[in-house]
Amino acid sequence: MTEVAITYHEDFGARGFSVLKERIRPSFEKLMQSGLVDGGRVQVFRPKPAPMALVEICHTAAHMMNMKDDPYRQVAMLSAGSVMMAAEMVARGEARRAFAYTGTAGHHASRGSCWGFCYFNDVAITIRRLREMGLQRFLIVDVDPHFGDGTRDFFGEDPDVFHINMHSGKDEVHDPKKNNYDIGLSFGAKDERFLSALKSALDLARDFDFQMAFVIFGHDSHQDDYGGFDLSFEAYPKMARMILDAVGEKGLVYVLSGGSCIHVAERVIPDVIAVLAGRGRA
């Protein structure tokens, strides 16, 4: 079995959303130079677009109509397909863990609308597919500093999805009935604050029985990047180790989200994949 499946398509760098795309190819090249991808334990796979019929079930007809002529529609379908392929491989036992590259993000895509470099909700579409395969309960850990409002629109009322949602707002809100936990880490949160909040959120979710976990991985949380946190490079392998410890032997899929800095992506993406492959330094 592959230890870590990486789903990647060159269109993410060539045709991805303008703010997000420049980091894609350099970070993938750094990953390939790192020696982590050995064609055995860690392998790269090429995704196809998500099936249109599945995307149409997840989003409203009005949203699909609005997206019809959008220039990013195709790469958004391919991004959803990347997440879906990664998760399907894990669900089928072909890979233990996965990292899905994307060219557009997904967590601001609601059923009927979208904003913030998001078009279709890649994780929601994937969960729909996994439920067709018989999986039911999921943990979503959104560490992108922007509030995952689209994901909440899909799963806010669904207690079978535990949604940990870290963001650069103020409030901390836990709904134990619906399994939603929002953690506002005031603007400029540094490593220690971020990691201790993540730890307490994962502890809170410890008794939630899930079959697969998704990490919505926005490195716009880095101090050099555009999001509201102020994390250093050291935070990322620590974060990845903490999440891996919490998920244990269950399925784990990272989904690339926000972030535009090339030098940040070049370092943090290989760093978290190293942890997934059992070779992390943290």
Ligand SMILES: [Zn+2]
């Ligand atoms: Zn973000």
